[in-house]
Amino acid sequence: NAGVTQTPKFRILKIGQSMTLQCAQDMNHNYMYWYRQDPGMGLKLIYYSVGAGITDKGEVPNGYNVSRSTTEDFPLRLELAAPSQTSVYFCASRHRGTTRGETQYFGPGTRLLVL
């Protein structure tokens, strides 16, 4: 199993540009999450999904959109990039039940710089 994969690893965007951060998992997990990590801070929840076709907002959803058309994929869309979106983005997934204490498995992250 590859686990949780994210692409790209690093991207520079100009203000106002759009991009999609890709996330995929091959563990057949129902739950998937997008977090952002600002320098020196913990992770904040952007969006989450409890299954294909079901998504909902987290703590910091403004400026982002998500979709979940399959169990495996959970892309994050930035429509109009702003400098405040400079961050490291982590995707995570977990099984529905209490397997391993509801552990979330994280991808390696996408580092985004908006100039």
Added chain:
Amino acid sequence: GEDVEQSLFLSVREGDSSVINCTYTDSSSTYLYWYKQEPGAGLQLLTYIFSNMDMKQDQRLTVLLNKKDKHLSLRIADTQTGDSAIYFCAESINTGRRALTFGSGTRLQVQP
């Protein structure tokens, strides 16, 4: 509300024990976790504890949970230079989304 706090920095000598502390505010936490993040890398789960437990030991790691004071600690025995990293405390709350609330992380520096 959800809030998780950690001290920012800890420095220890190789071979000593490290103790990283965390406080949380939400009494409906179901699980509490410790994640490790090395520079430029993702988050690696170290261990977790269910909220009705007081202690959990896993090789060099010991987790202590004081529910009354909402205090969680991670003890690393015989700390090695490879343990240098940022350690995040996180809680999972009994809501539908079961997302994690993270502290800001404690940077552990291990001096040879």
